[in-house]
Amino acid sequence: MQQQSPAKKKKKIKVPRVVNGVDTLVEIEVDDDGSVAWGPNDKHALLNHRLPRVDGHVKVSGAAEYTHDRRPPGMLYGRVLRSPHAHARVLKVDASAARGIPGVKAVVASTDDPARKELVVLFAGQPVAAVAAETPEIAEDALRAIRVDYEVLPHLVRAEDSVKEGAPKVFADPKEPNVEPRDKRGDASKVAEALKGADVVVEAEYRTPIIHHSSLETHGNVVDYRGGEEATVYASTQGTFTIPGDAAQELGLKESAVRAVVEHMGGGFGSKFGIGVEGMLACQLSKQAKAPVHLMLTRKDEFLLAGNRSGSWQKFKAGATKDGTLVALHAVQYRLGGLGDGSQAGQPYIYAAANAYREGYSIHTHEDASRAMRAPGHPQASFAVESLMDELAYKLGMDAVEFRKKNLKDAVYHRQLDRGAREIGWGRRNKTPGAGAGPLKRGMGCGIGTWGGGGNDECKVDVTVARDGSVSVAVGTQDLGTGTRTYTRAIVAEELGLQIKDVAERIGDSRLGSANSSGGSTTAASLAPSVKDAAVKARLAVAERLSPLLGGAKPEEITFSNGGVSGGGKTLSWRQACAALPAAGVTGHGVWQTSLAGRGVHGVCFAEVEVDVETGRVRPIKMVHVQDIGLPLNRLAVESQMNGGMIQSLGMALWEGRVMDAKLGLQLNPGFGDYKLPGALEMPELVPLIDDEDTREAVIGVGEPSIIPAVGAVANAVHNACGVRVRELPITPDKILMGLLSERRGA
């Protein structure tokens, strides 16, 4: 039975919609009654509490089935052959020997289709062929048996080389130059004029390298197509509904004939939208072999061809007056996204400068295209501007927190800076950078961030209450490890006065109600309101049935709490109540309610580090992140996400970065042995603080904001500790030692 609502007033609003992890604003029409509300944040029975995740037990026991773990009967193993050259023309692919190996069931090569234009590979790692075989070992042999003839072309893998006069072209198309202008804003001459009036001026360049998402589950799919009209694709994806269309096109089926399943997935961080080249190849192999194909990238594939966070190169000239006012800022921002455009938030980022000018460019190289990664473009911009603000503050002899407050209008930042400073013990910081006896120097720094987030109307949720009292909530969305399953259940349980264990959720299936992709921190703000709406409708539908049993009480006045249903002076147990439902139970169909979602957050991070000035080694001591997020659906999971954001920032600040060999055009560190992820031994004390002074009764995502401010905070802490300003990430010991050396020489 469906809960009917009377015709409602409509209004038009702008909401974020995520395509490939990048959100753009679109206008939609929504109901304008605001009748559904969460109620005060501190009055929830389940939400805003500490809820252990509902998929915890299957995950800790190895029972959770990830895409990588799928084993449909008759399944083959797919592997991809990568180009060893950064730029080359593929002349010939000879796979005859591979086809002849017993156990090899399908081979696809880039040259298969004679109608296709010649293939020019544009980065080392670009797929040129793929195989499917009975075992992974045989598939590996088959790759070795494929011979490819290349004509090697000149390559570019460094931004500096790409911008040089007379440099080879990255793309053949003359309409695609190596350097593409992006945005331009402000008046450069006014900035130059204002700089003359500044008491201090800092001119500096900051760089960040390409960062790898490094999801532990690599990209990939298990494509189950055995001929015929239908197919199932198990996908490790951030967008269940981005899969069927892509797969259908490769398989030559109708989109509705392809089912996508995303039961559990092992991390994406912005890199997993759509089926990808690996998915297209898996479809082709499955189609050829008429058997299911498991094609999960290897770790090395993952580094070379599955996207990355673009690097950055930012040049500034900025000036402030004695009282700490930022009066002028000139920025030139390059995004280093390889074949992709890269991303970077525009400067001066969050800060207010009386006169600001910026121009932005994408510099292309022969490297795999960048993709969205957790807050695309923000950590890069934040690191640079936070370092710059620090440099200005030190030059003025002003406290770094005070300087920031002076140039931030928004009072939320002021309160968050105060809280973070208190928590880390800002008063203890080094008054003079590098001061103190002994080789181990401690220092503190801070940084700030912002994120939009917000929700949209893509989620359609069903909540069904059965006559036996069981409750289920179904929607096709995916859980990336953010805790989607848990809050989905919790919202329904709370609405019906039940416990979390009383509700079952079904997600990760394109046959269920539609849902948005998880990008831009829009999942919770899109999904939670729709779940709530469905739960409210289900509750009212149950209440309507019970009204006669509860002395004719009005459905909206019947209360659901502690596993009971009360009205008209009577109380029924949940079981008794549900027994009055029709045989098919009742279902509430939920849609997005704008009144339940919010948008726009702040966030500050403080870091304390210890620098060994003899070895140049940095040891993180403590990090504090303060974050406003409206209504925290599950405090435990929100804190976990904030920890994750801090840890990933720490990696970007101190250890991570792609290293390329300019001459060979190859990545030198395509594996965890050489690409240093943060590990157990480096963990500082982490303090995730939810800013409960944000009393918005609205859901806002927290995935992205927590990765932004910490990178600058760590870099600033390093400077405060040892006096060396490292302007190029990661802050490795060599850079600190060189900095100390040049300081000594300069002194």
Add this chain to the structure above:
Amino acid sequence: MADEHDVKSSRHQESPPDPSRRRFLKGVGIAGAGAAIADHLAQTAEAEATAARAEAAKLPTAGPLELALDVNGRRRAVSVEPRTTLLNALRNHLEPAVTGPKLVCDQGTCGACTVLLDGKPVYSCLVLAADAAGKKVTTVEGLGTPEQPNAVQAAFVEQDALMCGFCTPGFVTTVTAYLKKNPNPTLAEVREACKGNFCRCGTYPRVFEAALAAAKGTVSDK
């Protein structure tokens, strides 16, 4: 091999994953690996080497090996090539597959594939299946079930020591083995014990808390 190392050659043949100790082992096949060289590589005693070679020469270097693996207390017959790793045997050759241990790097760098071999944690991507025959293999599935988790598993859930969960089987296995060895660890010792496992989602602080809670027995049972 002609991977990216030989870029000047215009002929290309793809190679298996990066050089690693296991790759070396796999390369020399059972002839080299038969004598559990992981532990004995350093020993150079000529006599031992000769004996090992003689022993290894009796083993096949190609073609299927019929093995009996003891996985979580069950005898599992499996037919694999000599180069097949224990991880691949578990995940891809057993029927039904044992997929708790995860394939993440296949190089001994991440710990997601950790299993216990006679109670000792090993990276199963660095052990040949043939070398695991005759030993007790315990995977995360053998430590507890969703319904009956062991103390470490229960603590992981309670402390939210997992997000995407892909690293989690490795951490759970590592921590379980460590607490057997040291039932009363300090935070520093727990960190040290976990240094061979990576988590990208960033669960470390809570993994540590979970390990300490499991050790103290303060985990409420479900």
